[in-house]
Amino acid sequence: MSEAREYKYIGRRTIRPDGFDKVTGRANYGADLSLPGMIWGKILRSPYAHAVIKSIDSSKAEAHPDVMAVVTYQDYPAVSSGGFEPGDGPTDLCDLARNILADDKALYHGHAIAAIAARTEAAAEEALSLIDIDYEVLPPVMDVADAMQPGSPVLHEDLFTKGLAEQPEKASNIATRMELKKGDIEAGFAAAEVIIERDFYTPTVHQGYIEPHATTVRYDEDGQSMIWCSTQGHFDVRASTAKLLSMDLGKLKVIASEIGGGFGGKTTVYLEPVALMLSKKSGRPVKMVMTRDEVFRASGPGSATRSTVKIGAKKDGTITAMQAKLCFEAGAFKGSPMGPGCMTVFTPYDVENIYIEGYDVVVNKPKVAAYRAPGAPQAEFAAEMVINELADELNIDPIELRLQNAAKEGTQTVYGPKLKAVGLVECLEAAKNSPHYKQALAENQGRGLAAGFWFNIGGQSSVIINMNPDGTGTIVEGNPDIGGSRASMQLMAAEELGIDVSKLNPIVADTEHVPYSATTGGSRTTFATGMAVIEAAQDVVRQMKERAAAVWNVTVEQVDWSDGVAINTAGEDRLTAAEICQGADRTGGQISGRGNINARGAGPSFAVHLCDVEVDMETGKTAVVRYTAIQDAGKAIHPGYVEGQYQGGAVQGIGWALNEEYIYNEDGVMENAGFLDYRIPLASDLPMIDTIIVEVPNAFHPFGVRGVGETGIVPPLAAVATAVSDAIGVRMTNLPCSPPRVLKAIQDTA
Amino acid sequence: MTKTHVTTTINGEVTEFLCEPGATLLAVLRNELQLTGTKEGCGTGDCGACSVTLNGRLVCSCLVLGVEAEGAEIGTVEGIGGIDKLHIIQEKFLEHAALQCGICTPGLIVSTKALLAENPEPTEKEARYYLAGNLCRCTGYDKIIRAVMDSAEAMRGDA
Amino acid sequence: MVSVVYEAPASVQDAVALLSGAEITATVLAGGTDLIIQMQGLVNESRLLVDLKKIPAMMEATLDAEGLQLGPCMSCAELTSREDIKSVYPGLIEAAYLIGSTQIQGRASVGGNLCNSSPAADTVPALIVNNAQCVIVGPSGERSIQVEDFATGVGQNCLEKGELLSLIRIPLPAANTSDAYLRFIPRTEMDIAVAGAAVSITLDDDGICTAARVSIGAVAPTVLVVAKAAEVLLGTKVDVQALQAVAEAASKASSPITDRRGTDEYRRHVVGVLAKRAAAIAAERVRGIQS
Structure with missing residues (x-):
């Protein structure tokens, strides 16, 4: 940024505009809407992880007096395989259709097979047992390593590996092989004096949002169908559902309810196209709410991975070569975040010779969805663990080793662009100077440090600012607010307009009332939608100045705008925003600003986390005793919610590192599909999570904003696992570091 | 299925409803009485989003039957704070940015109120353990605990 | 979902009459937390x-002088708030305090914990x-039965049709006696x-152990009494060697399974x-009483 701008609103810890409704229970979430005449939908799910569906007989269910509709895959118009970008990334429409309701094969335990709508929730559930299905059970494939073996059972007979030199003749479970390289990897290792190579495993994990997927829909043959749902991207719910039901976009209105957490898991559709088809067949509004069990078994978790990382360095700490093989489970359909995993794995380092290969592999688990910085936590976990081992091996402080090799402005990334100004070095310096890093450890304690990188994205955002006749403004945006973004929009609009936050009301509009806006994800909202807010506000200011110029009979150039007031530089005249809006009827009608953009230049955000743990050496149980999250925000619009993102990401990462994992039995059935045994962190498990906001401005954003939502989950896996390793004296390479695994590591070395 | 007539008091108001004897209090609150401030996150007592008080005791309404409300006093989030004035706990949650998505917030407000009624001066550890049954996936609990401790101090100051 | 008939009798006699006269499956509802x-898993x-x-x-x-007469349905929240009881049976109150969250304790009871007959029942x-x-x-x-004879298997107990648990009687501990309960969970709560x-x-x-009882949970189909672990404490000052012997005896007596909560090993x-x-904690508590 050129000169430091003095901000009046940005950087203030304002009360969020949607806060009152949320602390009083008035805010309406996905399951909170009921409509007159509404009936309930329920889904019959596969009891097998892998099976051919030979026949479905729903006649008994249809004869049930309370049942009003039954839907299977066969009820939908045929779709053809092909690229389609509804949400967080490209989706194969055919896969999407077959995930919502299985076609001829059930591909995971819990895979939706049929749906019923009935007068009551209980009747719908009861009638599920009346559907007869003839299955031919097949052996399941539950691990990426097994799935890649030549003799493994194959999930899809039409899946041929992409990215190989030659088109394979046989179908396999490997959807894609990808390669990224830079420099000469062999020369890099030849130049190394120390080489470390390790294998790593991370389990299937869930985003664990507290609100289950929920929707209420009404199909209308003649006019406008409506979907109310909890989603990160209602425009993408519209796109996916309209495609699957073969509808015009303009005939489907999607209203985003308040959303009870998503973390990437609400960027696709599960219930909505099913509910709408049930509504179409029954002629009634339909409500569907997943149980927690269904959320675990049949929404999109985060990929399990197996990876190998090899790093070579000189004795002085110069890293000469970095190599990785990253195998990602996609679940039942292709499309894991293997790509971003490969692109992020070594990006915190400025190293000449890099070679990365990635595999996207299908297994008999639910199709994965995005989970906060998708792909990066798993990949960077492996890299950071080896970096920490290298630091020990070289007897160099892990911060110094990172500083010596840190990515910075001008670093050539392995995936394309050179980095602009980034804040990794600043984060490392902040860690080094933190009181945490200087504190001594007690007995049975260990310390871990790790860096993390995530790109952040921009994309399409649309905002309208409608000025009201009393000078207040309504900020109409199209991005579901998942963590307080309305407060940021309000602050940015206030800053640009010079109108107090209390006079500006941000709302998340449905798909009819604001143009297309891409999904809330990729840490894009405060950056991209924020830019649209700024553009819309500038549009409002321009119009205000025009109106004032017309009143004063001067040129627009003679009008200044300061603090929400138009100033006639040719005289003494002043007109406040409220006065201009009040007189708008006499100067050309009401004032409304627009900002419909496709934002470029999202600034990457780097982070460094520090973690201290204490291990009970007799039980292997780990407690996090101190934690500090340091991250570059570019510019923190609302510091309270920026810190909240750091803390939330850190704690999700702590859960991933210590206890969270999908546990399957030998038949491929998940055994811990509930919050009792899928153990996310509790208030009593944690210390305060200290934060340090580093601000290295992003040159492409008017206020310097970088997205902050995702990077925070990247460092904790390695920071925690390194701390545990430090405490017990054994390197933990498999997650989670659950008590039995840690105890075994202790006992094996004793 | 025959429905049972239940007379109860919710947030100080005498309330009557009909419910199937197997229906949970949570389902009754949300679906029969449209008191949707009480949320469902799991249905198995593991997340605390449905926290209410039953005769003054903090419980998960997903693990109480609607018929058990007969003659009881129920307290939900809708009974905390008025239109013109929020409860101190609600104000502190907003001040400290102790919510992100907000789905766990009603349960946490109800639980925090119960905590501070039982223990007006909790230590951080006591607060963390008392609230262990209220899962929050967004905040990492830091700001929630700050809001709770600050509420406790403010409420003691008020008394 | 299940079709429920709900009754809330005012006396034990009425409850017994309802349970024994039932033509459909009859179940006692205490705190309902299990x-x-x-019932969510039942269909038709x-x-x-x-x-x-x-x-x-x-x-x-x-x-009173007889000990504790505990109504089986009293909530754990109410029980654990009773300082008089806690001072006499600290280990029992610890166990009741460990059941689930604050919310669960608002409903769950010691009687329910017993009658659910899980080997992992904390109390x-x-x-x-x-x-x-x-x-x-x-x-x-x-009729009366010792608690260790109540459960007969995982989720099974000795109650016959029409019977209910009406009271839990706990004798006053002998002089210079105390107890403790510990459990292992992966997190700090909720598990x-x-x-x-x-x-x-x-x-x-003189600090010499003259009597002891050791009981272990979640490591066999029912909660076990480990006589051997108690025996090795007798005549010792509950020192490091004695404690190590307790650990070995308890481990040896267990016959755990591997499941989502842990491996047998x-x-x-x-x-x-x-x-x-x-x-060690129980012994320390006795020393506290003595000093």
Whole structure:
């Protein structure tokens, strides 16, 4: 940024505009809407992880007096395989259709097979047992390593590996092989004096949002169908559902309810196209709410991975070569975040010779969805663990080793662009100077440090600012607010307009009332939608100045705008925003600003986390005793919610590192599909999570904003696992570091 | 299925409803009485989003039957704070940015109120353990605990 | 979903009449924290639920010279707030405090914990080391049974049709006696015990152990009494060697399974650690009384 701008609103810890409704229970979430005449939908799910569906007989269910509709895959118009970008990334429409309701094969335990709508929730559930299905059970494939073996059972007979030199003749479970390289990897290792190579495993994990997927829909043959749902991207719910039901976009209105957490898991559709088809067949509004069990078994978790990382360095700490093989489970359909995993794995380092290969592999688990910085936590976990081992091996402080090799402005990334100004070095310096890093450890304690990188994205955002006749403004945006973004929009609009936050009301509009806006994800909202807010506000200011110029009979150039007031530089005249809006009827009608953009230049955000743990050496149980999250925000619009993102990401990462994992039995059935045994962190498990906001401005954003939502989950896996390793004296390479695994590591070395 | 007539008091108001004897209090609150401030996150007592008080005791309404409300006093989030004035706990949650998505917030407000009624001066550890049954996936609990401790101090100051 | 008939009788006699006269499956409803979840899995079934919480005697606890007479349905939240009871049976109150969250404790009861008959029930080992007795009332009258004989398998117990648990009797501990309960869970709260151990210890004036009871949970189909682990404490000052022997005896007595909460190997090891630590705490408590 050129000169430091003095901000009046940005950087203030304002009360969020949607806060009152949320602390009083008035805010309406996905399951909170009921409509007159509404009936309930329920889904019959596969009891097998892998099976051919030979026949479905729903006649008994249809004869049930309370049942009003039954839907299977066969009820939908045929779709053809092909690229389609509804949400967080490209989706194969055919896969999407077959995930919502299985076609001829059930591909995971819990895979939706049929749906019923009935007068009551209980009747719908009861009638599920009346559907007869003839299955031919097949052996399941539950691990990426097994799935890649030549003799493994194959999930899809039409899946041929992409990215190989030659088109394979046989179908396999490997959807894609990808390669990224830079420099000469062999020369890099030849130049190394120390080489470390390790294998790593991370389990299937869930985003664990507290609100289950929920929707209420009404199909209308003649006019406008409506979907109310909890989603990160209602425009993408519209796109996916309209495609699957073969509808015009303009005939489907999607209203985003308040959303009870998503973390990437609400960027696709599960219930909505099913509910709408049930509504179409029954002629009634339909409500569907997943149980927690269904959320675990049949929404999109985060990929399990197996990876190998090899790093070579000189004795002085110069890293000469970095190599990785990253195998990602996609679940039942292709499309894991293997790509971003490969692109992020070594990006915190400025190293000449890099070679990365990635595999996207299908297994008999639910199709994965995005989970906060998708792909990066798993990949960077492996890299950071080896970096920490290298630091020990070289007897160099892990911060110094990172500083010596840190990515910075001008670093050539392995995936394309050179980095602009980034804040990794600043984060490392902040860690080094933190009181945490200087504190001594007690007995049975260990310390871990790790860096993390995530790109952040921009994309399409649309905002309208409608000025009201009393000078207040309504900020109409199209991005579901998942963590307080309305407060940021309000602050940015206030800053640009010079109108107090209390006079500006941000709302998340449905798909009819604001143009297309891409999904809330990729840490894009405060950056991209924020830019649209700024553009819309500038549009409002321009119009205000025009109106004032017309009143004063001067040129627009003679009008200044300061603090929400138009100033006639040719005289003494002043007109406040409220006065201009009040007189708008006499100067050309009401004032409304627009900002419909496709934002470029999202600034990457780097982070460094520090973690201290204490291990009970007799039980292997780990407690996090101190934690500090340091991250570059570019510019923190609302510091309270920026810190909240750091803390939330850190704690999700702590859960991933210590206890969270999908546990399957030998038949491929998940055994811990509930919050009792899928153990996310509790208030009593944690210390305060200290934060340090580093601000290295992003040159492409008017206020310097970088997205902050995702990077925070990247460092904790390695920071925690390194701390545990430090405490017990054994390197933990498999997650989670659950008590039995840690105890075994202790006992094996004793 | 025959429905049972239940007379109860919710947030100080005498309330009557009909419910199937197997229906949970949570389902009754949300679906029969449209008191949707009480949320469902799991249905198995593991997340605390449905926290209410039953005769003054903090419980998960997903693990109480609607018929058990007969003659009881129920307290939900809708009974905390008025239109013109929020409860101190609600104000502190907003001040400290102790919510992100907000789905766990009603349960946490109800639980925090119960905590501070039982223990007006909790230590951080006591607060963390008392609230262990209220899962929050967004905040990492830091700001929630700050809001709770600050509420406790403010409420003691008020008394 | 299940079709429910709900009754809330005002007396034990009425409850017994309802349970014994039921034509559909009849179940006692105490705190409901296990039962309501179990009912979610049922389809096309009918249940008679007999809610015992309207019977005053089921909800009370009296501590006198005889010991503790505990109404089986009193909530753990109420029980753990009773300082008088806590001072006499600290281990039992610890166990009741460990059941689930604050919300769960608002409903869950010691009687429910017993009748659900899970081997992982936290209060059962603590009841056993305190020589607690179950009073059972049924159509043919009243009978008593020691807590360790109550459960007969995972989720199974000795209650016959029409019978209910009407009282839990816990004798006053002998002089210079105290107890402790510890369980292992992966987190700090909310989880079901991976293993649990309760120990009661009596020390003479020289600090020598003259009596002990050790009970372990979640490591066999029912909660176990480990006589061998108690035996190795007798005549010792509950020193490091004795504690190590307790750990070994507890581990040896266990026959755990591997499931989503832990491996058999891990449980066998950890139950020994817990027994050892619980014994040390109980002994320390006695020394506290003595000094």
